[in-house]
Amino acid sequence: MALIGKIKEKSGWAIGFIAIALGLFVVGGDILGPNSVILGNDSQNVGVIAGEKISAQEYGQELEVLKNNYAAQLGRQPSEEELPGLREQAWNRFIEKIAYQKQYEKLGLAVTADELTDMVQGDNIHPAIQQSFVNPSTNQFDKNLVIRYLKSFDTLPVNAQAAWINFESQLGPERLKAKYENMLRLSTYVTKAEARREYEDQTTQADVRFLYVPFFSIPDSSIKITDEQLQQYLDKNKSKYKGENTRTIQYVTFPILPSSQDSSELYQEIKDLAKGLAAAQDDSTFARANTDVPANAGYITMDQVPQELQGEIATFIKGGMYGPYREGDTYSIYKLTDIKDDSVASVRASHILFRSDSTAASQSEALKKAQEVLAQIKAGASFEEMARIHGADGTAQQGGDLGWYTQGGGFVKPFEDALFNFNGTGLLPNPVKTEFGYHLIKVTQPKTRRKYKLATIKKQIAPGEATREEAFRKADEFAGTTSTSQDFITKVSKDATLASFTAEKLRPGDNNVNALPNAREVVRWAFSEETEVGDVSQVFELDNQYVIATLTGKTDEGQVNVDNYRPELTSAVRNELKAQQIMQKLGTPTGDLQALASSYGGQAQVNTAQDVTMSSNTLQNVGFDPEAVGRIFGLKKGQRTQPFAGANGVLIIELTDLTPAPEVADYSQYKNQVTQTISSRSPYYINEAIKEKADIEDKRYRFY
Structure with missing residues (x-):
C-alpha cells in the first residue's frame, strides 16, 4: 500500500516528464536537430543583412519574380549565363529593402501615395511608362492610354496583371532611393580653397630633370625572399590586404x-533525311522539323548562298538535292525549292588594292604602281599572284577574291559603279580610285539577278x-x-x-x-x-x-595570411629589396645627375620632363607614379630630392623650372568640375558605405 501511495504522489511529475519526452521526440528534429533555430543553425538562410536573416525561401521567391519578369519581356527563360546577373539583382533588392530602409527611417524619408500616382498618371511620369504608352499616330507619350489601360486592368491576362503589379511595387523603392541619393549628392559642397587647389593642380607646370633606375634593371632571380619577410610586410600593411573567402x-x-561510330550513324541519318526531303511535298516544314540549326527559309542572293554550294551553282535545277556536306561536326543537305529573278544584281569579283592617303604624292605613287601591275597582268601575269604580292588588304592571301557581292551591299560607290557598269567577265581596263586608294578589278563571275530558295537541314554530330x-x-x-x-x-x-x-x-x-x-x-x-x-x-x-x-x-x-596574397606580397617585397640595393649603390649622391648615372652604370637613365602637372600623376619615361609627381611640387627651383623608391624604380628628381598658375578671379569652373566628379561618384560610394555598415554575410553559394 505504501508503494502505491508513492506512485500516486509522484504520478503528476511522471506524466509531465513523459509528455515533455514525447514532445521532444516529435519535434526534437526541428528544435535540437541540425537545422535547429535554438542552437543557432542557419542552414536555411542565404545570408544576413544588417542583422536580419534572409531565408532561402524568401530569396527564391524574389529571384522567381525577376525570372518571370525577364521571361515576360524577352519571351524566353533566362539562360545559365544570364542567371548570375538575376541572382545579383535579387540580392541587391534585399540590400535596398533592409540596409537602405534603415537609413531612410533614420532620416524620415518616405514616398506618399500622391507621389506614386504622380509617377503613373500625373505630371512626373516614370520614363518606363512614357516609353510604353506611345500614341502611334503622334509618336508621343499619351497619358490617356495609361488611364485607359488602368481602367481595363481587371480584364487583362493574369501574367500582364502580375507584371504591372510587380512594376508598380518597384516604383516606391526606386523613388525613395533616388531621394536619398539626391539628398546626399546635394549635400556636396566644394570650398573656394578646394577649387583653387584643383585649378593649381591642373595649371601649375614644372620642368624637371631626373635620374631613374628602374626596378627591372635588377633580375628578379637575384632577389631571395623569405616567408618571414613577406609576413613582416603584411603585418606593416594590413590595411591594404583584406581577407577574402x-x-x-x-x-x-x-x-x-563524338566517336567514329557516332559520325557514321549521323551520316546514315542525314542520307535518310535527304531521301525524305527530296520526296517531301512541304519541304520547308520537313526541313524545319529536322534541322539542328535554323536556316534562312526565304529567297537569298548569290552572296548568301552557302559556301559549299557556290561551286554547284552552274548545275542548279529546281527540286535538285545537294549534299551531304561536312564542315567540322555538322552535316548539311540542301534542296533547291525555287529560282526567280530579282531587280538587284549580284556579281563575283577580285581586286588588288594599292592604298594611299589624301596627299597628292601618295595618290600619285599608288596610281603609278597600279598601272605597272595592270600592264603586267595584261601581258599575261596571274591576277591572283599579283594580288598576293601587291594587295594591301585582307583579300590578298585569297588572290584578291571578294566572293559574291550584291548591289547596294556596302562597297564604296566608285568601286560598286565600276563593278556593275562592266559587262561579262574579265579585267577592268583601268584602275578605279576610291577613298582607300586605287583598285585593279577582275570580274570572275558575270552579273546575275537570280535568287534562290533553299530547304536546309543541318545535323550536328553528337556523342551517342x-x-x-x-x-x-x-x-x-x-x-x-x-x-x-x-x-x-x-x-x-x-x-x-x-x-x-x-x-x-x-x-x-x-x-x-x-x-x-x-x-x-x-x-x-x-x-x-x-x-x-x-x-x-x-x-x-x-x-x-x-x-x-x-x-x-x-x-x-x-x-589573412601570406598565402592569400603571395604573388602581390612577393612583388612588393622584391621591389623594396631592389630599392635598398639601388640606393645603397647610389650612396649620398652629390654632383651632376649625368655624372651620377655614369658612376652607377648603364641601368641608370637621366631624363627630362616638361610641363608636368600635379593632376597628371605620371612622369615621362617612368609611368604612373603619384608619389614622384607629388615630390616635384614640394621642391624649390634648383632643389633636388634624395634618392627615393617610386612606383617603378628609384629616382632623384631636380626641379629646373616652375611656372605657377596665373591668378584668376573666378574659380567657379573648377568648383563645378570637382562638384560634378564627387556627385557622379556619390551613388557608388553611398552603396559601398551602406553595405559596409550593414555587415553583410552572403551565403548564397550554399544554394545556388
Missing part, C-alpha cells in the same frame, strides 16, 4: 567527344549514349580510386592522357571555372562547409565533359 582547386576533364557511358566510366573510375589531393596529383602524373588544370581564388559567386562555363556546381562543392582541403569531388557533368576536382587551398574573410 576564396578557394583554389585542381581539376581534370574527361571530354565527351555509348560514347557518354564510356567517358563517364573513365571519370567515375578516376574519382572512385582517388580520395586525396595527393592521390589526385599522383594519378595525373602517371597517366599521359590526363591533363590537370588549376583554378585559383575562386569566389563564392563565380559561375565559371577558368574556361569551364556553367560550372556552378563545382564552385558550390568547393565552398561547401563539408569540403575540406585535400578532398576530391564526385563526378560533375558540364556540357560535353565530365569533371573531377580536388580542393587544394582556401582562404577566409576573417583570416
Whole structure:
C-alpha cells in the first residue's frame, strides 16, 4: 500500500516528464536537430543583412519574380549565363529593402501615395511608362492610354496583371532611393580653397630633370625572399590586404567527344533525311522539323548562298538535292525549292588594292604602281599572284577574291559603279580610285539577278549514349580510386592522357571555372562547409565533359595570411629589396645627375620632363607614379630630392623650372568640375558605405 501511495504522489511529475519526452521526440528534429533555430543553425538562410536573416525561401521567391519578369519581356527563360546577373539583382533588392530602409527611417524619408500616382498618371511620369504608352499616330507619350489601360486592368491576362503589379511595387523603392541619393549628392559642397587647389593642380607646370633606375634593371632571380619577410610586410600593411573567402582547386576533364561510330550513324541519318526531303511535298516544314540549326527559309542572293554550294551553282535545277556536306561536326543537305529573278544584281569579283592617303604624292605613287601591275597582268601575269604580292588588304592571301557581292551591299560607290557598269567577265581596263586608294578589278563571275530558295537541314554530330557511358566510366573510375589531393596529383602524373588544370581564388559567386562555363556546381562543392582541403569531388557533368576536382587551398574573410596574397606580397617585397640595393649603390649622391648615372652604370637613365602637372600623376619615361609627381611640387627651383623608391624604380628628381598658375578671379569652373566628379561618384560610394555598415554575410553559394 505504501508503494502505491508513492506512485500516486509522484504520478503528476511522471506524466509531465513523459509528455515533455514525447514532445521532444516529435519535434526534437526541428528544435535540437541540425537545422535547429535554438542552437543557432542557419542552414536555411542565404545570408544576413544588417542583422536580419534572409531565408532561402524568401530569396527564391524574389529571384522567381525577376525570372518571370525577364521571361515576360524577352519571351524566353533566362539562360545559365544570364542567371548570375538575376541572382545579383535579387540580392541587391534585399540590400535596398533592409540596409537602405534603415537609413531612410533614420532620416524620415518616405514616398506618399500622391507621389506614386504622380509617377503613373500625373505630371512626373516614370520614363518606363512614357516609353510604353506611345500614341502611334503622334509618336508621343499619351497619358490617356495609361488611364485607359488602368481602367481595363481587371480584364487583362493574369501574367500582364502580375507584371504591372510587380512594376508598380518597384516604383516606391526606386523613388525613395533616388531621394536619398539626391539628398546626399546635394549635400556636396566644394570650398573656394578646394577649387583653387584643383585649378593649381591642373595649371601649375614644372620642368624637371631626373635620374631613374628602374626596378627591372635588377633580375628578379637575384632577389631571395623569405616567408618571414613577406609576413613582416603584411603585418606593416594590413590595411591594404583584406581577407577574402576564396578557394583554389585542381581539376581534370574527361571530354565527351563524338566517336567514329557516332559520325557514321549521323551520316546514315542525314542520307535518310535527304531521301525524305527530296520526296517531301512541304519541304520547308520537313526541313524545319529536322534541322539542328535554323536556316534562312526565304529567297537569298548569290552572296548568301552557302559556301559549299557556290561551286554547284552552274548545275542548279529546281527540286535538285545537294549534299551531304561536312564542315567540322555538322552535316548539311540542301534542296533547291525555287529560282526567280530579282531587280538587284549580284556579281563575283577580285581586286588588288594599292592604298594611299589624301596627299597628292601618295595618290600619285599608288596610281603609278597600279598601272605597272595592270600592264603586267595584261601581258599575261596571274591576277591572283599579283594580288598576293601587291594587295594591301585582307583579300590578298585569297588572290584578291571578294566572293559574291550584291548591289547596294556596302562597297564604296566608285568601286560598286565600276563593278556593275562592266559587262561579262574579265579585267577592268583601268584602275578605279576610291577613298582607300586605287583598285585593279577582275570580274570572275558575270552579273546575275537570280535568287534562290533553299530547304536546309543541318545535323550536328553528337556523342551517342555509348560514347557518354564510356567517358563517364573513365571519370567515375578516376574519382572512385582517388580520395586525396595527393592521390589526385599522383594519378595525373602517371597517366599521359590526363591533363590537370588549376583554378585559383575562386569566389563564392563565380559561375565559371577558368574556361569551364556553367560550372556552378563545382564552385558550390568547393565552398561547401563539408569540403575540406585535400578532398576530391564526385563526378560533375558540364556540357560535353565530365569533371573531377580536388580542393587544394582556401582562404577566409576573417583570416589573412601570406598565402592569400603571395604573388602581390612577393612583388612588393622584391621591389623594396631592389630599392635598398639601388640606393645603397647610389650612396649620398652629390654632383651632376649625368655624372651620377655614369658612376652607377648603364641601368641608370637621366631624363627630362616638361610641363608636368600635379593632376597628371605620371612622369615621362617612368609611368604612373603619384608619389614622384607629388615630390616635384614640394621642391624649390634648383632643389633636388634624395634618392627615393617610386612606383617603378628609384629616382632623384631636380626641379629646373616652375611656372605657377596665373591668378584668376573666378574659380567657379573648377568648383563645378570637382562638384560634378564627387556627385557622379556619390551613388557608388553611398552603396559601398551602406553595405559596409550593414555587415553583410552572403551565403548564397550554399544554394545556388
